[in-house]
Amino acid sequence: MDSTTCDHTEFVERPKPSWKTSFSTKVLVPVVSIMVLLVVLTGWSVNRRLTKQFRLDAARSLETADSVFRSSENLHAKNLLLRFRNLPNEPPYKGAFQSKNLQTLRDAIKDLPTDQGVDVALFTSSKADLQASAQRDPRLPLGDFQVNSAAASKKALTGELKADTIRVGDRLFDLVSIPVFGSSGIPIFGGGGSSVPIGVLTVGSEIGDSLARELSLVTHSQIVLLANGHVVASTIPGMELRDQFARLFSENIAERSRRGGPREVLLGDDHYFCAAGNFSSLNGDAGLGYLLLSSYEEPLRALRSTQQMLVLVSLVGILLGTLIVGLLVRKVTEPLRQLQASAEAVGRGDYSHHVEVSSNDECGELARVFNRMTDRVKRSRGELERTVTTLKATQAQLVQSEKLSGIGEFVAGVAHELNNPLTSVMGFSELLAQAPGHPNQGRYLELVFKSAQRCQKIVQNLLHFARLHPPERRLANVNTLVEGAVEFMQYQLRTSNIQIITRLDPKLPDAMLDSHQMQQVFLNIINNARQAIEAKGNKGRVLITTESLPPRMRITFEDDGPGIPAENLPKLFDPFFTTKEIGKGTGLGLSLCYGVISEHGGTIQVRSKPGEGAAFVLDLPLVTGADGKPLHPLAPAPQLADAKMGLGKKVLVIDDEEPILEMVRSELTQHGYQVDVVQDGEAALRCLDQTQYDLALCDWKMPGLNGGDVYERLQASHPALCERFVFITGDVISDKVQRFLKERRKSCLTKPFSLAEFRVAVEQALRIE
Numbered sequence: 095m096d097s098t099t100c101d102h103t104e105f106v107e108r109p110k111p112s113w114k115t116s117f118s119t120k121v122l123v124p125v126v127s128i129m130v131l132l133v134v135l136t137g138w139s140v141n142r143r144l145t146k147q148f149r150l151d152a153a154r155s156l157e158t159a160d161s162v163f164r165s166s167e168n169l170h171a172k173n174l175l176l177r178f179r180n181l182p183n184e185p186p187y188k189g190a191f192q193s194k195n196l197q198t199l200r201d202a203i204k205d206l207p208t209d210q211g212v213d214v215a216l217f218t219s220s221k222a223d224l225q226a227s228a229q230r231d232p233r234l235p236l237g238d239f240q241v242n243s244a245a246a247s248k249k250a251l252t253g254e255l256k257a258d259t260i261r262v263g264d265r266l267f268d269l270v271s272i273p274v275f276g277s278s279g280i281p282i283f284g285g286g287g288s289s290v291p292i293g294v295l296t297v298g299s300e301i302g303d304s305l306a307r308e309l310s311l312v313t314h315s316q317i318v319l320l321a322n323g324h325v326v327a328s329t330i331p332g333m334e335l336r337d338q339f340a341r342l343f344s345e346n347i348a349e350r351s352r353r354g355g356p357r358e359v360l361l362g363d364d365h366y367f368c369a370a371g372n373f374s375s376l377n378g379d380a381g382l383g384y385l386l387l388s389s390y391e392e393p394l395r396a397l398r399s400t401q402q403m404l405v406l407v408s409l410v411g412i413l414l415g416t417l418i419v420g421l422l423v424r425k426v427t428e429p430l431r432q433l434q435a436s437a438e439a440v441g442r443g444d445y446s447h448h449v450e451v452s453s454n455d456e457c458g459e460l461a462r463v464f465n466r467m468t469d470r471v472k473r474s475r476g477e478l479e480r481t482v483t484t485l486k487a488t489q490a491q492l493v494q495s496e497k498l499s500g501i502g503e504f505v506a507g508v509a510h511e512l513n514n515p516l517t518s519v520m521g522f523s524e525l526l527a528q529a530p531g532h533p534n535q536g537r538y539l540e541l542v543f544k545s546a547q548r549c550q551k552i553v554q555n556l557l558h559f560a561r562l563h564p565p566e567r568r569l570a571n572v573n574t575l576v577e578g579a580v581e582f583m584q585y586q587l588r589t590s591n592i593q594i595i596t597r598l599d600p601k602l603p604d605a606m607l608d609s610h611q612m613q614q615v616f617l618n619i620i621n622n623a624r625q626a627i628e629a630k631g632n633k634g635r636v637l638i639t640t641e642s643l644p645p646r647m648r649i650t651f652e653d654d655g656p657g658i659p660a661e662n663l664p665k666l667f668d669p670f671f672t673t674k675e676i677g678k679g680t681g682l683g684l685s686l687c688y689g690v691i692s693e694h695g696g697t698i699q700v701r702s703k704p705g706e707g708a709a710f711v712l713d714l715p716l717v718t719g720a721d722g723k724p725l726h727p728l729a730p731a732p733q734l735a736d737a738k739m740g741l742g743k744k745v746l747v748i749d750d751e752e753p754i755l756e757m758v759r760s761e762l763t764q765h766g767y768q769v770d771v772v773q774d775g776e777a778a779l780r781c782l783d784q785t786q787y788d789l790a791l792c793d794w795k796m797p798g799l800n801g802g803d804v805y806e807r808l809q810a811s812h813p814a815l816c817e818r819f820v821f822i823t824g825d826v827i828s829d830k831v832q833r834f835l836k837e838r839r840k841s842c843l844t845k846p847f848s849l850a851e852f853r854v855a856v857e858q859a860l861r862i863e
Contacts, residue, residue: 133408148390156388159313171257182274199226214298245376246271250294259373261321269298318385346370364391429457445472569604579616591633626655652709658702740767748778749793775799794823
């Protein structure tokens with residue numbers, strides 16, 4: 095056998111990634127990202143600018159409030175001076191101040207705080223020998239008041255009105271010191287003339303929460319007044335902040351001396367700008383001061399609320415924008431989806447799909463180009479299929495031609511092989527006919543049977559080799575195929591003085607293969623070895639070995655012929671390469687061998703040295719079971735004939751050969767069957783109409799109706815019997831017969847057959863219900 099290799103072009107589809115990003119996603123993600131980024135940048139920019147503006151406005155407002163506070167404080171001091179400058183000259187105070195009577199002075203001073211709406215009144219004579227005071231709060235330490243107001247009193251003794259701010263304990267007071275003059279030209283209390291004060295009247299008004307609230311309204315800020323590190327008054331509620339106010343005061347005073355201007359602070363959860371200042375004090379007391387706090391928390395809250403609203407509106411806008419963009423993208427990509435569906439249909443082999451051209455833009459042009467491409471691919475596919483069909487048919491014809499060319503070479507050997515056993519059959523048959531009671535009758539009959547079996551085997555091998563088989567892989571034993579190939583070539587090898595040596599592994603596992611193709615490979619390699627040894631001109635040998643090398647098996651054909659030149663080894667498996675003379679070789683044999691072995695997942699290699707023969711090494715994969723071990727063929731169970739197995743069963747035998755009818759009837763009758771025999775199809779149909787049979791055995795080729803015609807008639811009249819209908823034929827090479835049997839799934843007993851094979855076929859047919 096010669097085999098050819100086909101050059102297959104495989105289109106391998108690249109594996110698709112586990113993730114998939116649609117075109118819509120590719121468009122929407124950047125668009126939505128840009129919208130979100132714009133919203134974020136806009137919000138950040140607006141927030142930054144507005145916050146900066148709020149801070150700037152708050153700082154400016156606080157600077158204005160600081161100026162207003164100082165002006166208000168100065169105005170308050172001036173108002174006190176204007177209010178009390180003439181008080182010593184008003185009755186009843188004038189007479190009391192000029193009187194030397196301490197009790198009279200005290201009586202006049204006693205009601206002064208209440209009448210004038212002040213907190214403290216203190217009169218001290220210029221010589222400090224007469225002093226009277228009055229106060230609204232008895233807890234006020236007058237001694238401290240007198241000490242801290244001494245600076246203003248000294249100024250008043252020089253004849254000028256003086257205002258001051260002092261600290262008494264942890265309290266603040268605004269005061270005015272007013273010089274008190276005696277009567278014109280008369281010294282009072284031992285003093286001088288009228289131009290010299292006889293004493294000083296000091297009036298003090300406490301600075302508290304009411305004043306802080308008034309100043310807060312005027313300055314539009316929060317006011318904190320401090321004395322000696324303690325909060326005296328505050329318009330900000332919460333005692334927990336008082337310690338923080340004292341720290342802020344000292345820090346802001348120090349910061350103001352360095353760079354000036356308000357500074358930003360956080361009080362609780364609120365943001366403020368803070369400014370600090372000292373009250374003007376004749377004593378130089380740095381602990382007297384105030385804090386001005388301007389909050390921009392309310393604008394910030396409004397800003398946050400606006401930001402939340404903007405975020406909500408932006409989200410709605412983004413969602414609407416995404417929806418609109420998605421709809422637009424979907425509309426734009428609709429032609430692409432149609433193109434995808436059509437492309438997938440074309441990929442499945444359906445070329446009837448065309449993309450609808452709905453526009454004159456780029457998508458429409460793409461659809462038109464795709465439709466033209468689909469039409470061209472459809473035409474090309476049809477031409478390719480026709481070409482492939484022609485190629486396959488040509489390949490099958492080449493394989494069959496190679497087989498038939500080999501048959502011509504084997505015909506002489508087949509004829510010789512048939513003539514030898516036929517001579518024995520004819521001779522022994524005559525001897526038995528001449529002497530029925532010959533003492534060697536049993537021996538002669540045995541030789542006749544063996545010769546007939548030999549003829550059967552020769553014919554079966556020839557038919558097996560010549561028949562066109564469809565590719566079919568089954569578990570098969572390679573040793574059996576090797577032995578069959580050797581047996582088929584036996585005559586040619588023997589007459590060429592070539593010895594076949596086999597070393598077959600008895601434990602060789604099965605292989606999944608096409609036994610017909612594989613036997614052709616073995617026959618081709620053995621025949622090539624024979625031809626090479628014959629060309630050498632003397633006898634030779636071929637060594638065939640099989641061995642298991644898991645996960646593969648190896649078959650080696652080694653001859654002692656002339657070998658293969660080194661320059662021919664790379665071309666040995668090329669199609670149509672041959673070193674034989676024109677007309678003596680096609681050059682397809684080894685090429686087909688290579689193709690068959692490759693299709694079985696194996697390899698074929700050759701090693702050779704000129705003058706030392708050649709070796710062809712075939713490796714085939716083993717078949718393993720669930721346990722991972724190679725599978726071995728199961729030995730068939732022995733069939734034992736039951737002498738009474740046919741009792742009560744009727745059989746109809748249809749064959750135009752009388753000897754075969756007689757043999758079959760004799761065999762079935764001795765096992766208890768009731769047998770009717772007929773020699774043509776018409777007679778068979780008449781018997782079937784008259785008698786109900788359990789089994790029908792029918793030859794294929796007969797005069798008149800053949801076996802197939804009889805079966806078709808029975809399909810309508812006796813469908814049950816068709817299930818137990820066995821064909822008998824010697825025409826096993828006919829494609830028509832093989833196709834008929836395959837389509838109807840019927841069994842066929844091939845002539846010649848042994849009685850054991852016949853009994854098995856009958857039993858299997860009768861088991862069908």
